[in-house]
Amino acid sequence: MQGVDPAWLPDGAFRPIGTRRTLIRGTGPLVDTVRGEVTEACARFGGAVVQDDPDLVLELTGEDDGGEAFTCGRRDGCTTVTATGARGLLYGFFHVVRLGEAAFLGETEPQHHRPELALRMLDHWDNVAVHPVMGQVERGYAGGSLFWADGRARGDLERVRAYGRLLAACGINAVAVNNVNVHAAEARLLTDRIGEVADIAGALRPYGIRTHLSVTFAAPVVLGGLETADPLATEVREWWAGAAARVYAAIPDFGGFVVKADSEGQPGPFAYGRSHADGANMLAAALAPHGGTVHWRAFVYDHRQDWRDRSTDRARAAYDHFVPLDGEFADNAVLQVKHGPMDFQVREPVSPLIGAMPGTRLAVELQATQEYTGQQRHVCWLGPMWSEVLRCEIAEGSPVGALARGGLVAVSNVGDDLFWTGHPLAQANLYTFGRLAWEPGADPHRILDEWIRLSFGAGPGSGPAAGLRSILDGSWRTYEKYTAPLGVGFMVQPGHHYGPSVDGYEYSPWGTYHFADRDGVGVDRSVASGTGYAGQYAKPWAELYESPETCPDELLLFFHHVSYDHMLKSGKTVIQHIYDTHFEGVAEVEAAREVWGSLVGLVDPARHARVAERFEEQLRSAREWRDQVNSYFFRKSGVPDERGRRIY
Template identity: 65%
Template sequence: MTSDIVDGGPDGSAAVPHPAWLPTAAFAPIGRRRVAVVLPDGNDDAEVAATVRREVAAATSAHGGSVVGPDEHPDLVLVLEPTATGSGFRVVRDGDRLTVSAARPTALLHGLFHVVRLGEAAFDGPDGDEQHSPVSGLRMLNHWDNVASHPRHGQVERGYSGGSIFYADGAVRTDLSRVAAYARLLAAIGIDQVAINNVNVAAREARLLTDGLDDVARIAAVLRPYGIRTHLSVSFASPITLGGLTTSDPLDADVRTWWRDTAARVWGAVGDFGGFVVKADSEGQPGPFAYGRDHADGANMLAEAVAPYGGLIHWRAFVYNHRQDWRDRSTDRARAAFDHFAPLDGHFAENVVVQVKHGPMDFQVREPVSPLLAALPRTRVALELQVTQEYTGQQRHAVYLGPEWSEILRWQARGDGTPTVAEDVARAGGFTAVSNVGDDPYWTGHPFAQANLYAFGRLAWDPTLDPSDLLDEWVTLTFPGAPAALREAIHAILDESWLTYEQYTTPLGVGFMVRPGHHYGPDVDGYEYTPWGTYHFADRDGVGVDRSSATGTGYAGQYPEPWRDVYESAESCPDELLLFFHHVPYTHVLHSGTTVIQHIYDTHFAGVERVERMVEAWESVAHLTDDDLTARVRERLAEQLRSAVEWRDQVNTYFWRKSGIADAHGRVIH
């Protein structure tokens, strides 16, 4: 079989990228029917309404149906009812007629894609009346894309999918058709906000805020028809670097004026602009600390500037000392976000959203849920996830992150029966994640990494969805009409791939052990003697970080009960987080009944075996899809297996050399 991807132009982008979860075939159930689109004149968001019309026209044109009037016996009616209430859409099935209605065009578009997702089933079931609303109005993607290619990070920081869809050759792309296709994919999973540049704001990128506004407006114009608002990441030092002031002190009157004037120009250029994302006082980015101000001072000053336009300030809580002394065991990076932000609860302006990474460290394959998420009851909080697989295989490894995110979203910070993380953040904040797309023909490097972007959008809409079900949704949409064997194989490859990755990489929550800088592949001591605060403290007797309150850094004490007690003791701490919270001997016996050292050996052998089964699963069905896709997945799985073996051998050898304890099963450890 050949692919429907067409090789692209000289910039390496595909002329026709992979359709992902919106192949033409997915529109057949709608497209072969009679569809009425009822849009009152003069509604807001007319461009989104036009998108609904265009989608229906394209679907019916492709599949032989027709666009009809509401009185012409339509099978499907899409109707905008400006007087309705609610942020979602309503689906009513009444005899032969399916009616999707919404108060706003964007919700109607979401409703249309809901029907696409259901396929024939949308039309087949019993009569009914359902309201579908997202739990939060903040479902956002952050792009770490650079306008000018960074000497070390390239066009997209932590990007594993080629170049940026927004930028090339140091400028915003002339041809933004990939951005339009991306916006359509996002609309289909309910994303409604996008920040278009890297949170590490370098000189060229900073200027998007001022002399780059025409370019920002061009991008916003492409996102707008899909109900997506554009945001910028901005540098806190902009008043100095762009405004020519001598300070960016948030309490300085000139600084406040500069930001107010700047906001006026931004919203003048993009009337529905969303707001600013700010990484302040973090990993070398400027911030309010330089002036003896706190993060509330910094965020609120910006919030004041954007408030007249309904703008938001997305203020990242990823603040820690990245020039730590590895000799100093009292400083614990895991504590930092809580220590900085928990005391500021209630101090932030109404239009500030504090954006908190899911764990206290940095998107590791396994971390405890950040205690900060439960420590800001009087603050709007957004959960930050990372769709781009920085520490989870960089889209060379098939790792489906839906189950990890689901675990985080369902976690109850105050114990059974108390609100979940999802409920906590949905209350006034929302969900954000770092995107994983680029100008790669498959969007995401590994074709299967599309599933992560898909799952993030769907979970941000409804965090109670089952990640395994979402995987099936994605497979069914992306491989329409595929034989069951192919769908089942892809499901099998991805379903537990997160746990597989955990098995062959860092054990028991200890994290890192990656090659410094690019973060790919094993290097057990790679960060052990660095200033980054990411240590495992392995010696000849044991391994792990003592974060107890009794004898360690006290991080466990940042949790409310019952978790504070659970994590405090090595006896009650869950196995998978043991080394995150405790330094234990290699002979410590886990709840699973095995010792720590034997667990390390066992999981690393098992992880590689599971990757071998993934390879076998793909080979058994690879002939059922097109050649390009087959080849791409095969090449990625081969690299995943090679890398898993490397992880297994380096980790096992490292701990064998240190512990001197042999594998109970006598397997080869080099």
Template identity: 55%
Template sequence: MTDPTTAGTTTGGTTSTTSSTTSAPGWHAAWLPDEALRPLGTRGVRLLATGDDPVLTTVRAEVARAAQVARGTTTSAPVTLALAADALAAAGPGAAPRLRTAAEHAIALAERPGLAGTLGAQGFVVTRDEGALVVVAAQPRGLLAGWHHLVRTGGDTSGEAAGDLAVHVPAQAVRMLDHWDNLAADSPMGPVERGYAGASLWFADGRVRDDLTRVEHYARLLAHTGINAVCLNNVNVHARESALLTTGIDQVARLATIFRAAGISTYLAVDFAAPITSGALDTSDPLDDDVRAWWERAFADVYATIPDFGGVVVKADSEGRPGPFAYGRTHADGANLLGRALAPHGGTVFWRAFVYDHRQDWRDRGTDRARAAYDHFTPLDGQFDDNAVLQVKLGPVDFQVREPLSPLLAAMPHTRLAMELQVTQEYTGQQQHVCYLAPLWREALDFRPWGPVGGADAAETDARTVADVVRGTDALPGGLVAVANVGDDPFWTGHPLAQANLYAYGRLTWDPTLDPSDLLDEWAARTFPQAGPAVARTVHALLDDSWHVYESYTAPLGIGFMVRPGHHYGPDVDGYEYTPWGTYHFADRDGIGVDRTRATGTGFTGQYPAPWRDVYESLETCPDELLLFFHHVPYTHVLHSGSTVVQHVYDTHVEGAAATQRMRDTWRDVRGVVPDEVFDRVAARLDEQVRSAAEWRDQINTYFWRKSGIPDPQNRVIP
């Protein structure tokens, strides 16, 4: 029998690419087609700032490009960041810019360093000056953010407070995107680990690509959303990628130059054992003097080449990666080793909290992977240096379609914290399925770890949301980090509609109060500028509730996993049940679920502060959607919804699969409205989603029927 990696399901791991795309350079323009610049170019823009700062140069080029679009002189060739020789008025250095502009509809962008105290480096103000629309920022990065704000709104400031200063400052100082890109296509996990959109945008054949034109457009796309930091390579750093930090730093510098011009800092993921694998040492003990010296030298060389290098991301003692445990050291020792070597240069270390025993014995029901990050890290609170950020996944397990918030996010008051999201759809349909994740992220950002639970009926002790927690302080900010979903696919994300996830992630890092549904309007209006309201309607019909649809036909009630091992696409109810990965459902003929209570289970509920420790502990109050995450219950257990567990499984799976059919039908409304390439690609993926959802429905329902023996009253389940 010949089945290389999968059986029974189409893997989402590879992406077929179409030969024609909607833009001449060979890729889709995403949310920055040239048309998006036309309204600004038509009105005329004056840039009131001088100097050769790379970001300012970018703003100049953007302004020039807008003017060219308005004059009809641009082609659809990729934007170049060369200095535009446009006729731009410029104030003298340090002088207050002349805000008054000539034409009533004109736009001005002005740099005013004196506003740094209010706006920081990245904020800006939108105001009016005798009819002219004026954006003022303290620094070039603020000007660029302001420019993208204008592009996004098309210069329509009706949303701003008329006449007043409308201040725009990012909610999170760190708005980061982590790429899990490998240097070569023959890497064990492919060119992009958990990538579903082709190969890396910048790595190929073991090195940085020669032609980085497309990366320039990518940097524009990210800057437009608000992203200000990018980590270039996979957190699973193998020997080849480890050398990026040392012998490969000149290649990295080429990428850093491009991102710098877009106001984005460059980071590298590093191997904790680099002093061994890239150096000549026989230890990577964080308390060893030679190791310390090795990192100091390494970073000194890095900063000599890239003076504004952002820092590093580290996955240590996790899923087989090396780390400080090998030397009996703590993760604070490990993080501080790197942090102290980075500190003289102003760099930051992002230290991932994704540490658990991936060699767990499935027979041992007392060990609970969900507990691991909290158990490992809370004893270290306060021991991390100021330039170390602990990067904590949203949920306590691993980017499932539904998890409770990681309790670690509420348990490290003296540590800089970033929350890590997964834009790439590893467990949410791998960009074969429509699954708009912004509602999930919003829910997490809005979550109040210390309550109240619902509305005003609970006592407030600490009303901070997760967004507040990770914001940190001005001096010691945390931030948001996410794993990217892009590759060299013509549509960037494989599924064109998955672009909305990347867009929304960036926007939420800037402002976590944005409404996910509104973000769809923004994204669709920019991405399909010629298409009008039919597309907006269709996009909403497909995406608004797609997260819940995906949840409804996959693993039920917060139990997670049930995916095919290895590639994680398609159903396999027992796929991880008897493995060392710590992700079990414990279904037997009577019931299902993981008892994580303090009373009778693993005690994981006790990692939450009140009120959640009690809400989750009790069957009476535990939300239905997380029931099986926290409790082992009989199939006949009655949910708050009034349905039994097994009937809920049957019903949601039948309904979820039916919803995908409606989604497919709805998409047909925009045939001829969106470009054919987009239509066809989405249509093909919807076919696959319908097929896959039916497979999920039938496998899950048959599994539970065979196991429980409880028939479906409507006879919809196959034995």
């Protein structure tokens, strides 16, 4: 593919394998994929696929059991990967790719590798047609859709296949190919246009990736001509059963449905007086005979709220809606929960719902597309944030990564951009997501180093690696510094969500307020005097968040309304913290831009140019954030900056 960036699979990554003798045992499509990979690498680098005297053995042992685990070890000068499932063999192959030359050094006891989460999924918010407001990819910052062009599935699916290969190399095994907001054209993917989905599934299948489809709850009405979509109505259940059967006839390994119901205008079971368990279970029943799963999103809240009403709290909504339904969902129904209670802000607490539904299979949803984190014009590596979430023991002794029995999902940040993700460094988010989904407790910094080494071909300490690490490592906290402070969130331009507007959502119906006045700022979500949201947590979180004295600084304004002279644990007042972090954040962007400039000649020129261009915009935007936020709070508080810096 002319000009498409190789991301973390540059040709050079295959040199260690491609220069060696590899023995491959086993049959089936995925083994063929592995064989094809090795053969191509050898053709390029002079190695060979052999029957004897191998440097590397890749072996599917026995019948393919469908498993994803593999074992890798090295003795007597031969590296051996074995797996009981073909998917496992594929992951083992990419494990060797990731190890590079290290895979062929010394001796290593066989080590067993298996993904901790069975489902590692990307949700594409791609529309088939270009939406008049949202464009083709809703919240997409990397061009048009990889899957859809000119109103239908792409005819040339080479790029989709290449995408599947990248995903497999970081461990992702499922993709939902269309937007959870299902518009008219996209609704028909479920029925008469399922052939297009099958074509895409065919391109992803060789890399072990199952295809899922977002469907509209109103499908029986809008597609089936029924008068109701009531999930308890017999004709509705029959319609869905028939629809699911036809989908599986076209795509035998189809993954299942993704549903956004009763949310931001999408139809759902509430219209029929039914619960979300009724809705999800009806779809689960349709999918069950075929082994499919329904992913039912928990993003349900009142988006027509009155800003005057301070008792309603959007943060409470998912918990209030769904916890009463715990235990009622079918085994193949997964409740898909955003990691925070609001909407992918740069800083949120972990959703208390995740710890409160032991009888339900939950999937946790992250957002790789940087809707609120710089829209892939800003460097913002989300690994540390996601890792904090996944390691957070939100229920006693159980981290989020273990509670996500239904899998880990990210909203994709990929489009038909030549760099895949618009900002080349945003590829790190996609890669990190895949690796964390495989191992939620992994050290994200190790993943970052791995990504840098694969993508930029340099080990730690050499070439551009140190520079890249310094740019990416703290970039999330840098972004946090120059945007909305102390967990209060939003303050973005309404609609497109790019750039600052401190009061942009303050008098809106969206439930996203900061309540700043001349004396203070923040949302009182305590039980004692606020919305009671803090009480949705189990111990110790409920107590921790309840009081401004114990609440962590970085979430203080999410949980409490405090005065500008409130003293943080850091020893700074809230207002001085706002000023300081905003000046620091911009300084950090300036420094990162400098570092990037110094890497010219050490990285691919096209990548360098694209990132350099984005740094200019990031810096402009960061300064705008700094000046608007500081001016806003200075005008409101009247408190001068201790250090006398320029505030407008």
